[in-house]
Amino acid sequence: MTSRKSIHFKLDKLKSNLAEIDGLEVSIGKIMGEEWEEPFGPTPCPSLATLREWDLKLLKRYKPFYLPYCDVCCLCTMGKCDLTAGKRGACGLDICTQQSRIVLLACCIGAATHIGHARHLVEHLIEKYGRDSPIDIGKSVGVDIQAPVTRLVYGEKPETLGDLEEVLDYVENQVTQLLASTATGQEGDKIDFESKVFHAGMIDQVGMEVADMAQISAYGFPKADPEAPLVEIGMGVIDTKKPVILVIGHNVPPSVEIIDYMGEAGLSDSVEVAGICCTSIDATRYNPRAKIVGPISWQLRFIRSGIADVIVVDEQCIRTDVLIEAKRTMTPVIATAEKNCLGLTNRTRDPADEIVADLVEGRALGALIFDPEKVGEVAVRTAMLLAPKRMKFKVIPEAKEIVEGAGKCAQCRFTPCMRACPNNLPIREAMEQAAQGDLEGLSNLYEACIGCGRCESACTNELPIHSYIIGASEKRIREERFKIRAGRGAIQDVEIRRVGGPIVLGEIPGVIALVGCANYPKGGNEVAEIAGEFAKRRYIVTTSGCSAMSIGMYRDEDGRNLYEVYPGGFDAGGIVNVGSCVSNPHIAGAAIKIASIFAKRKLRGNYEEIADYIHNRVGAVGIAWGAITQKAASIASGFWRLGVPVIVGPHGSKYRRMLLGRKDRKEDWYVYDARTGDKVFVGPCPEHLFYAAETKEEAMVMAAKLCMRPNDTPKGRMIKLAHYIDLHKRFYKVMPDDLHLLVRTEADLPITMKDEVMKILAKKGWKGNVIPDPTLLPRLVHVKEGKRDEQ
Amino acid sequence: MTSRKSIHFKLDKLKSNLAEIDGLEVSIGKIMGEEWEEPFGPTPCPSLATLREWDLKLLKRYKPFYLPYCDVCCLCTMGKCDLTAGKRGACGLDICTQQSRIVLLACCIGAATHIGHARHLVEHLIEKYGRDSPIDIGKSVGVDIQAPVTRLVYGEKPETLGDLEEVLDYVENQVTQLLASTATGQEGDKIDFESKVFHAGMIDQVGMEVADMAQISAYGFPKADPEAPLVEIGMGVIDTKKPVILVIGHNVPPSVEIIDYMGEAGLSDSVEVAGICCTSIDATRYNPRAKIVGPISWQLRFIRSGIADVIVVDEQCIRTDVLIEAKRTMTPVIATAEKNCLGLTNRTRDPADEIVADLVEGRALGALIFDPEKVGEVAVRTAMLLAPKRMKFKVIPEAKEIVEGAGKCAQCRFTPCMRACPNNLPIREAMEQAAQGDLEGLSNLYEACIGCGRCESACTNELPIHSYIIGASEKRIREERFKIRAGRGAIQDVEIRRVGGPIVLGEIPGVIALVGCANYPKGGNEVAEIAGEFAKRRYIVTTSGCSAMSIGMYRDEDGRNLYEVYPGGFDAGGIVNVGSCVSNPHIAGAAIKIASIFAKRKLRGNYEEIADYIHNRVGAVGIAWGAITQKAASIASGFWRLGVPVIVGPHGSKYRRMLLGRKDRKEDWYVYDARTGDKVFVGPCPEHLFYAAETKEEAMVMAAKLCMRPNDTPKGRMIKLAHYIDLHKRFYKVMPDDLHLLVRTEADLPITMKDEVMKILAKKGWKGNVIPDPTLLPRLVHVKEGKRDEQ
């Protein structure tokens, strides 16, 4: 397998005949804008420093607060360098700059991961469907603005799969440049690093958008469908009587081919396809009969359960010890991506028969197969043949074994198990209880256990602690039978038209995007609770990836599944699952489309103006409660550059720095009034750009607050304040202390609280403020002679 | 400044008229091989796993020995994960896999840095000289095979600057894919990571080759010229009576524009342009009147000397505290690269007059200017105006001050200064001596001081230790007046024809490539000594970058400069400075051209066969004695994939793993005899692929040994053995203990040592061996029925 397919393609065309050369021209010509009347904005295809001035504006208000995760730098052979508190490394670097460099490195990795994924997908789909295969992510339901992010950033609108290749050339180029900036002796300024972090996030959004557009279009995933089907999720939904193929990862072609092969072979009813991470979400978008096991943290438990007869891994978020774990249950592993070869022998060119035989007979632990079609055949046939032999052989112990095993726990004084646990779970105590026959303690650890297995590595007595927790939670796991709405893809233009006004004016109190991974401090239910809370309050709740799963794997007080209670439309009170990780740009895209469709701002290559619009007007907040990966970091930074705040959970403090506003510094909270050019105080709206909350309660209160925007109408602000005050009082048991900064006019005040709040305001010496037509860009001020405040 | 120039260009063409579209076609068509008759080899444009099988062959023989540089992993929010001795991280990762991942990350950074540099250069040169500007790196001296690396890897031969863009698209794509592999939950196998490391190195070579071809062609650098001029190097060569512009970095356009502006303004005699790192090498390639201050480690000392009136930085290897240091001597800094903005205000669009005035009046510490022409003007004019004001204001103290300052040294018990010093230099003792008025101790530190400044950061009393060392070495520094041969660029085909045979047959005992940075354990003289030793022994010594400088900054026992003693031709006894870091592929290219020109192997997309050829036949060894950066890491890995061993200095052990052969494992040292298909023992040749030597003596002995290759003729092996034994006896005072593994037939034995060695061999029970036509690739065996050993 080589990456030169696209080049080869071009070559063939060019070589064969002139007519085809013309064909090529047209396709290049098209993406180059010949059919798009909108003129270029100021910054199509921005390079590293093009949007730097915009970034500096944001970063002046939201200053990085560095949380160094290590006191030293170890990135070149002059190191390690002690950078403690003011010391500089051998290259002159200080600790804050080093942190920002690591953030950039992480975001480069994240962006590269999505872009690499997109490239692979686009190449594969072009090979399969042709380069002229149209991009259609919802034209029939009126999605006219496809690719809002690509239009905004790259400045073109791709119409075919082939058009996507040049977009990818651009983003690959930018990732390379960004990565180069992290080299020893390159960028020397922390704020410039932060600006590059924003750039990485923006580039990443383009890459993700390309990936999801390609797969929606070519595979016919739900197209901007608010009523995408409800699909099954949870360990309990897998029919263990059938052979089971487990797919893990993000790049769906192998899963698609598995499903197709099953269909062609008439085995659709005979084999279960179940998945973990985004590949499973995308498999259900392709075929709603596929099932989702759960988020990233379900890997160990499901593999060890022995339910899977074959494991197919593609790329990203896959446990690197999957071969070792799978071997224990005698489950063969098929690796399918060049990016993750797992040391397996490349069988791509071997006949399927041979590979199947080797896997079934146990002559090989797995196989590396780069051809998705062959993967489909081998996986299905192997599962069919192996299932009767394996008999779902599992390594999760029964209660008796657990009690026995727990008896061997040495009750170590300094509890290596607990100290190895990311969530500091009280394992020793649970073991003690278990040794006495009571598994409740272990079972109580289930919810907050992220399934990392570190406790086992650390245990002095090599006890399989995670397996004990799973074994002790057997009943609960059997009851993991939930629904999740399959990823719907983009937001329709008509939905935007409907909610654009209410959002911008503040009457829909906000858009809460629950995204990212499953490194939750206290379990996935917290995400679902947040989703339920805001949906009930008629915010628009959007979600994707592992967070979308966690929302599904939950029952509210009334035992209801949130996807069944709340509709999937992009509207107040909806819970909108856009899809997998690469579907995230549909959320950013919705905000962009509000600016474009509702406010008629130009999109093409006009990043700064649109970001300014969103930052000042669209009350959107991202919450990545269990963000783990570099991808999550770059996704967050894509939001930052658009001026959308992101909250992470407490583990997010390990991302090395926060971007924090200071509501006590009045001077930070001025905007231009575009009508007058005056600088107007608008209060800390939104207060932070990136921020780790300690508890879900804090996250909810803050999220409500971060939805406020300078542009809110009094009615809108009133609604937002009401939610903020209500949540604050509920969780904090006191009134907020910053109302004087958030209330502009008396009309902002929630009617029922008016007297109470007015008293508070009076004490603070509150005086009213103008509600401006807000912008941070002096050039957007409607020029009036002698009035414009140039800065 | 945006990265969309190339796209814009295409766009204009496409928009304007059809004729130009045709023009574009032709240029695409050309690079696509229409004019090249050689058919594609098996692997043009290889992707991540295309050459994996070749890598696995090498990695089976040269197994990674991991030297974890940290016990934990801190790359995602599930961390930090304790990976000590068998423990696994939350994603399943173990310590060795983590090390290989970091190596890949470093090599991705390194490759991205060169590729990003190449892209910037190509875009700039296209803008300036047009996309049809021809690639010519020595056609007039018979360099027919231009771009050997690009031909080998990408499978095309670029003829114009425009052709280089598609090559860069490819390498950017590959870097993105490689970087994606380092994400959490991607590649899970350490050997697969190592294979990807090789891929990164190979891709990097392409990127570097593109960069150097572009600049040689467009700027008219010396074209494969063995008699490239000798240029001046050393702090003592700078005429401090003139205004001085210091350029630091790697990307030469700003330096070129400075030189051009000086010429146009008639100031060539009035201003000095002096540089540090590769930008200075390339400036002298452009104009031999430019001067080189020294390698990377000369930055602090030169800035603090106050000699520079303006500092212009471009990218890479620049101290990140350059602004802070320059401020102390009141020297303004002009930053010129998007990759390194240093927090400065972007003045690109401001009139030069204004910028100059701001810098001269001290209203700004520096300026960010992306337009090289404007940089040229601003730098020169500022230097002219500022020099009389600054009066070379310096912060290097005089002897008296040093003695006084040293008196304040607290003689700290645990010597923070020494413990902060990468080379563990005895600073406290030197201070004690200095306090008594004797600066010799401090001056003795000069040679081994890498100028990192860490001692100063660490000193309890904030003494400017490095400045003291420099001040104490004033006399010596004044005597830093040396010559270096300007980088000659490629090796001529005719030179290859001349030496190809002798090298492959072993009669020229080897090619020693001294490359990389200046993190020397005991000073730069060691590199020069190595160069001198091997040149004297009539090896071919090639060099580049900081190592080339260190070779120049040295006088041998007879007070001679090595570049004056040894010629610059690629021939026995030559010292061949190819140029800057991005010139390194000329060295690999020479090896590749030997296979192509001398042995007539096909080049195009035929990587594996050529690497196999080089590994078994071309006795080349890289020595990166002071390798520092991620770039140095990826440069090394480019050599590894070609089967060329690389030695680093002791600091290189921080690169996290070595690739070590085991001469005690006989089974590892078999090759196929291409004539017969037999597997033949050839001894540990070469013994290691990557390896950190503890001392220069060890490095020299090992380098001599690593030059041996299975293909050596008896005469060739005899010569190589003679050097090996001689060096071994000189430095180790004993005979080597592995001669029985290196001698194949009696004819291999150096005549003068024959008896002595035969006795040793007899004791070891030595029996002779066949000298095969060696290959590791069974497919290269000349098929004979029933004989071929398929494996």
Add this chain to the structure above:
Amino acid sequence: MSNEPWQMGEIAGPKKALIITKPSVVVGMVKKAKRALMVVGHEISKYDLGEESAIDYMIRIAETFKIPIVATAHTVSEFVKRSCYPIWWMSALDIANRLQDPEWEGLDGKGQYDLALFIGIPYYMEWTILSGLKHSAPNLKTISLDRYYQPHATWSFPNIKIDEWFTHMKEILGQIVEK
């Protein structure tokens, strides 16, 4: 192990917290400080030993020292339930961010603090926050009152058991009152 970072991978150094071997160290530090404050996170509620609740201790210590308490996250609700001692609330990151700004005017407008006592923030989060302060707030001293060794604090208890911890708190209280 008692003076190793509590969570296994959270290695730190070269500059690590001094170990509080006896509670009098804390008392001495607070008394020496010009302006001190106490930051209490939501895991304070994990410090309950039967009838004894750590929150009450914190209130009494703060009262006796006359230093303000900043409750992070929703922890303020616990204080509101219990006492009328004036409590400030702010997110953990907000208070940390202010503590490293030399120009911050303090909760009361009277200026920056020179000592901050931390307790009850999740271990790893407190770890990163204390690291941020170690590096960026050179004039601030920090004490971790938690029962886990926090290497980035200026002073920290070693890893101790909860009953030991209560004993220490009692001693601190006793000593303040004494002096």
Add this chain to the structure above:
Amino acid sequence: MSNEPWQMGEIAGPKKALIITKPSVVVGMVKKAKRALMVVGHEISKYDLGEESAIDYMIRIAETFKIPIVATAHTVSEFVKRSCYPIWWMSALDIANRLQDPEWEGLDGKGQYDLALFIGIPYYMEWTILSGLKHSAPNLKTISLDRYYQPHATWSFPNIKIDEWFTHMKEILGQIVEK
């Protein structure tokens, strides 16, 4: 500071070398070992205190313990000058690489070692090598005989002065002879 890594940034952990508080530890370890060897790097020549030279000590210790010496780099030349005690030579990385291979047959063909004493390799290089062994050679114990704390060894001296170091060596010799 005496038990902190000698070079400032070379932080290590969670698993760090135990400190050799008295030389008898070394003697005990070697006596307990089934097969031990000593690796001596070229910086051994920095350990000279007037008339006393560390190389002589190493030879005497090795002789008395009856363990082989592997001299790395060109260090063998120093041994050749001094003694007829049989010396092996090998690069530092080669010997380390072999020490982590369970199948290596040893210098004498009699099998792998279970204890390796290191001295005289540049601090940072010894640091990385000991790290490699800590992680990849679970059955090997390592002792750093250097006068700097080497956190990746199993046992290491703390950071000590050269005269202290000589005293320790003398004591080791004395104790071997004694026993």
